[in-house]
Amino acid sequence: MWFKSRSAALGDFEQLVLLGVLRLDDEAYGAAIRQEIHARSGRDVSINAVYTTLDRLESKGLLRSWVGEPTAQRGGRRRKFYALKPAGTAALRHAYHALQSMAAGLEGRLNAK
Amino acid sequence: MTHHPPALAVRLLRWRLPPEWQDFILGDLEEEFRLRADTSPAAARRWFWRQAIRCAAAPPKPNNATRPFHLVDRPGDPFMRAILSDIRHALRVFIRTPSYALAVAAVLALGIGANTAIFSIVNAVLLRPLPFEQPDRLVRVFHVPPQTTFPGMETFPLSPANFLDYQRESSSFEAMAAYNFRQLTLTGTGNAEALRVAVVGPDFFRIVRTQPTLGRTFVAEEYDPARAKVVVISEGFWRSHLGAAPDTVGRTLTFDGQTYTVVGVMPKRFSMNAWGATMVPMWAPLAWTDKDRTVRENHNYQGIARLKPGVDLAQAKSELQVISKRLEQAYPAENAGWGGTAIPLQELIVGDIRRSLLMLLAAVALVLLIACANVGNLILARSMNRRKEIAIRAVLGAGRRRVFQHLLVESLVLSIAGGAAGLLLAQIVISGGASLVANQVPRAEEASVDVRVLLFVLAASILTGILAGLVPALRAGRTDLNDTLKEGGRSDASGAGSLTRRALIVAEVALSLMLLMGAGVMIRSLQALRHVDAGFNPRSVLKMDLNLPDARYKEPAQRRAFYDALMDRLGALPRVQSAGWVDTLPVTGGGSVQPLVIEGRAELNPREQPTVSVRVASAGYMKTMEIPMLRGRDFRSGDEHALLVSASAAKLLWGDTDPVGRRATLPLISRTRTIEVVGVVGDVKEQLAEKAPPTVYYYMRDLPFGDASVALRTSADPESVARAAVAAVHAMDAQLPVQAVHSMDEVIEETLVNERFRALLLEAFAAAALMLASVGIYSVLSYLVRGRRREIGIRTALGARTSDVLRLVLLEGLKPALLGIAIGTAGALLAAGVLDKLVFGVKASDPLTLAVVAGALLLVSIAASLLPAWRATKLDPLTILRDS
Numbered sequence: 001m002w003f004k005s006r007s008a009a010l011g012d013f014e015q016l017v018l019l020g021v022l023r024l025d026d027e028a029y030g031a032a033i034r035q036e037i038h039a040r041s042g043r044d045v046s047i048n049a050v051y052t053t054l055d056r057l058e059s060k061g062l063l064r065s066w067v068g069e070p071t072a073q074r075g076g077r078r079r080k081f082y083a084l085k086p087a088g089t090a091a092l093r094h095a096y097h098a099l100q101s102m103a104a105g106l107e108g109r110l111n112a113k
Numbered sequence: 114m115t116h117h118p119p120a121l122a123v124r125l126l127r128w129r130l131p132p133e134w135q136d137f138i139l140g141d142l143e144e145e146f147r148l149r150a151d152t153s154p155a156a157a158r159r160w161f162w163r164q165a166i167r168c169a170a171a172p173p174k175p176n177n178a179t180r181p182f183h184l185v186d187r188p189g190d191p192f193m194r195a196i197l198s199d200i201r202h203a204l205r206v207f208i209r210t211p212s213y214a215l216a217v218a219a220v221l222a223l224g225i226g227a228n229t230a231i232f233s234i235v236n237a238v239l240l241r242p243l244p245f246e247q248p249d250r251l252v253r254v255f256h257v258p259p260q261t262t263f264p265g266m267e268t269f270p271l272s273p274a275n276f277l278d279y280q281r282e283s284s285s286f287e288a289m290a291a292y293n294f295r296q297l298t299l300t301g302t303g304n305a306e307a308l309r310v311a312v313v314g315p316d317f318f319r320i321v322r323t324q325p326t327l328g329r330t331f332v333a334e335e336y337d338p339a340r341a342k343v344v345v346i347s348e349g350f351w352r353s354h355l356g357a358a359p360d361t362v363g364r365t366l367t368f369d370g371q372t373y374t375v376v377g378v379m380p381k382r383f384s385m386n387a388w389g390a391t392m393v394p395m396w397a398p399l400a401w402t403d404k405d406r407t408v409r410e411n412h413n414y415q416g417i418a419r420l421k422p423g424v425d426l427a428q429a430k431s432e433l434q435v436i437s438k439r440l441e442q443a444y445p446a447e448n449a450g451w452g453g454t455a456i457p458l459q460e461l462i463v464g465d466i467r468r469s470l471l472m473l474l475a476a477v478a479l480v481l482l483i484a485c486a487n488v489g490n491l492i493l494a495r496s497m498n499r500r501k502e503i504a505i506r507a508v509l510g511a512g513r514r515r516v517f518q519h520l521l522v523e524s525l526v527l528s529i530a531g532g533a534a535g536l537l538l539a540q541i542v543i544s545g546g547a548s549l550v551a552n553q554v555p556r557a558e559e560a561s562v563d564v565r566v567l568l569f570v571l572a573a574s575i576l577t578g579i580l581a582g583l584v585p586a587l588r589a590g591r592t593d594l595n596d597t598l599k600e601g602g603r604s605d606a607s608g609a610g611s612l613t614r615r616a617l618i619v620a621e622v623a624l625s626l627m628l629l630m631g632a633g634v635m636i637r638s639l640q641a642l643r644h645v646d647a648g649f650n651p652r653s654v655l656k657m658d659l660n661l662p663d664a665r666y667k668e669p670a671q672r673r674a675f676y677d678a679l680m681d682r683l684g685a686l687p688r689v690q691s692a693g694w695v696d697t698l699p700v701t702g703g704g705s706v707q708p709l710v711i712e713g714r715a716e717l718n719p720r721e722q723p724t725v726s727v728r729v730a731s732a733g734y735m736k737t738m739e740i741p742m743l744r745g746r747d748f749r750s751g752d753e754h755a756l757l758v759s760a761s762a763a764k765l766l767w768g769d770t771d772p773v774g775r776r777a778t779l780p781l782i783s784r785t786r787t788i789e790v791v792g793v794v795g796d797v798k799e800q801l802a803e804k805a806p807p808t809v810y811y812y813m814r815d816l817p818f819g820d821a822s823v824a825l826r827t828s829a830d831p832e833s834v835a836r837a838a839v840a841a842v843h844a845m846d847a848q849l850p851v852q853a854v855h856s857m858d859e860v861i862e863e864t865l866v867n868e869r870f871r872a873l874l875l876e877a878f879a880a881a882a883l884m885l886a887s888v889g890i891y892s893v894l895s896y897l898v899r900g901r902r903r904e905i906g907i908r909t910a911l912g913a914r915t916s917d918v919l920r921l922v923l924l925e926g927l928k929p930a931l932l933g934i935a936i937g938t939a940g941a942l943l944a945a946g947v948l949d950k951l952v953f954g955v956k957a958s959d960p961l962t963l964a965v966v967a968g969a970l971l972l973v974s975i976a977a978s979l980l981p982a983w984r985a986t987k988l989d990p991l992t993i994l995r996d997s
Contacts, residue, residue, distance in 0.1 A: 075143045
């Protein structure tokens with residue numbers, strides 16, 4: 001396309017994954033993100049869903065990744081770590097603000113049963 | 114302890130995950146698995162499997178850089194997506210051309226249905242374990258009789274004293290029990306009814322490990338003759354006679370005027386047709402008196418035992434042999450030459466039928482193969498018509514693999530639809546037919562669709578789909594794009610396509626010939642058996658079984674008087690020419706085999722003492738059965754004790770001297786009474802397929818037992834006399850049950866059920882094969898003629914006559930048919946070794962049958978070729994040449 005479009009809005013699950021990466025800092029890799037999402041949101045997602053999303057976010061330019069050293073407790077396999085790029089942080093902030101402002105004044109009703 | 118994730122799941126992931134993701138995902142999963150395994154390894158394994166399956170179903174895509182552009186960002190896995198789209202496409206195609214899809218599915222449904230029906234019987238008979246706990250540990254215990262005096266007999270019932278010694282001295286068995294059968298007459302519940310009751314020794318129920326659903330089995334004291342008036346009844350009897358009353362236990366039944374108490378009801382699954390000891394309406398305790406226990410030379414009891422854990426069959430057998438050797442030395446007069454053996458119950462039940470069933474399964478598989486060839490042909494014809502479509506697909510970038518997969522998916526969809534219909538068909542056949550074969554095949558009544566049958570159908574469907582679709586799919590993949598598109602989709606029969614078709618004809622004809630040969634040989638064998646001269650004339654003979662209850666006919670003289678009066682009465686009935694009776698009729702199975710000692714000679718030990726079949730018979734029996742008198746005279750009613758010997762018995766016992774007037778003893782009946790031989794009669798077969806055993810007929814004044822099979826020779830259809838005959842019995846004793854009233858022809862047919870069953874099924878398979886093969890030849894030839902229209906048109910234009918064209922096309926069809934007949938003949942001769950053991954009076958490689966079958970197949974091939982050939986002669990050269 002001949003003009004640069006604004007980055008597309010983040011999906012629900014993309015937001016969870018990005019928040020997981022943010023929360024885990026330097027220790028953000030597939031299993032850790034999966035467990036973080038499971039523990040906090042209750043969603044028991046499959047590992048491939050996490051990686052598919054991570055891969056997509058990386059190709060959108062929101063994440064960067066690097067590969068760690070093999071460790072014994074993983075049967076000698078390597079980890080792939082992820083961290084937010086500035087664009088990722090911005091997109092997450094954007095989504096968060098959008099949610100926050102949409103929800104402003106509704107806190108009482110949202111918390112009620 | 115370190116836990117490892119399930120290896121199979123890891124392998125699944127390795128297979129499905131793109132390589133660049135494997136390390137990370139497998140590593141992550143293993144890491145979390147170990148964390149979880151610390152609390153619960155089982156839960157962790159389940160979790161791992163769930164994750165693996167979810168990953169395998171939709172794995173992350175390979176990296177963008179390596180992805181072809183047209184697959185980018187489409188959801189799902191490309192392989193699965195392609196398969197799904199193929200299935201959708203196939204369904205659309207079939208909806209558009211329903212007649213094609215229906216034809217293929219119907220042929221496959223028949224093939225798979227027939228296979229499934231046979232397999233479900235095989236499953237019930239050969240594969241499903243007997244309905245007892247650890248049935249493979251159950252063995253029957255037998256004597257092995259001395260081969261010198263019981264030639265060819267491998268097993269023999271046990272005598273009480275020997276059984277007790279086996280039981281006491283063996284250590285291979287958890288327990289061993291004796292049993293046999295007794296006829297009891299039930300009164301007090303409407304009509305008097307004769308019941309066959311199994312009389313079972315202590316431990317019988319413990320050995321089969323089956324608990325009654327109501328009440329109990331027998332307690333130790335009930336094996337005492339004074340207290341044995343108790344029965345355990347079957348579920349069937351409980352329903353039919355006692356209305357399934359919950360308070361049945363404690364009720365009483367009257368047998369032969371004596372009162373028996375019901376103590377228990379056995380579960381339904383325990384009544385298994387295949388084993389005599391369980392197919393009875395009730396069980397009573399085997400109560401031996403002290404005298405019974407000492408009987409060593411009278412072999413009347415069956416033995417059942419359960420092997421101890423860890424003991425194998427060979428050990429048990431050799432232990433029985435060792436004990437038998439010891440008994441031979443201790444009791445040479447009774448036991449010389451008598452061995453012992455154990456045979457697994459399952460083997461005895463399945464024994465003879467295994468070969469039959471496997472042969473039928475092979476035959477029905479041939480039918481399926483022929484169906485595959487036919488369907489392959491149809492698919493091929495279609496894929497030729499669709500060459501243009503396929504070529505266009507290829508031009509648009511579908512690789513050979515993709516086209517191959519597409520066509521294979523089509524045939525798989527059809528075969529699975531056929532399989533589903535086949536399953537339905539088999540279900541109908543089983544529910545309707547299982548009871549028909551139940552008498553012929555042990556446990557066939559248990560045939561049903563279970564998981565194993567379902568798996569079989571699935572496997573058969575997939576295999577069929579692949580077999581039928583493989584050749585066409587491979588061929589389509591090889592299509593030359595250029596040619597196809599240039600030709601403009603014109604179909605052409607030249608080249609490799611027609612070669613494949615001819616090969617399919619060859620295969621169909623060859624397989625059909627093998628099936629026809631099998632059916633032909635079976636039919637000839639059945640004919641041979643039906644026309645065996647059994648030594649008596651079964652036409653126009655009515656038979657019925659009687660059993661005088663001991664309670665009312667205590668005295669031997671009473672029984673004699675009853676039967677003499679009955680014979681007079683029956684002989685005087687209209688359309689009855691003569692009447693007689695015998696304790697066991699020929700070809701019905703069973704009957705006594707005893708040593709016979711010629712007067713003046715010492716009784717030898719059992720190894721050397723000749724044995725003969727002994728039949729207690731009446732005066733009119735020989736005449737009624739038309740067993741020829743060869744010498745001397747028949748029994749007379751004035752006789753006290755007299756013997757008639759069969760020709761082969763005379764030869765065995767007296768050699769070339771005339772036995773008439775000689776005397777002999779039957780030591781098992783009486784050691785002191787010598788009986789005169791009054792005549793020699795013809796040999797009578799006990800089994801149609803076997804040699805007539807040496808037999809003596811014994812006329813005794815005082816009858817020691819009350820059961821007899823009465824035979825009537827009639828001047829009209831024997832069935833027409835049946836009612837009057839039964840009435841004559843009841844006129845003498847209204848309480849007496851009359852059983853098994855049949856014509857002797859029926860009795861003989863009954864012994865042939867197994868042969869009939871095999872012949873019938875093979876005939877059906879052969880007919881199906883013949884039909885499929887002729888349709889196959891016809892359709893291939895029609896196709897070939899269509900392809901050679903131009904050639905034929907030119908030939909006709911150049912002056913070829915009708916007969917030339919006819920010959921051309923006929924030869925086209927006959928060449929592969931003849932090749933098929935040749936290959937089929939070779940196959941039939943190879944298979945003859947298996948069949949030979951199943952046929953009687955004819956070789957499985959019988960040249961006459963082979964010639965007839967090959968001739969018939971040739972005729973069918975000609976007939977199937979004629980229509981296309983005739984059509985070819987009607988082609989108008991002008992039209993054809995103008996069209997092209």
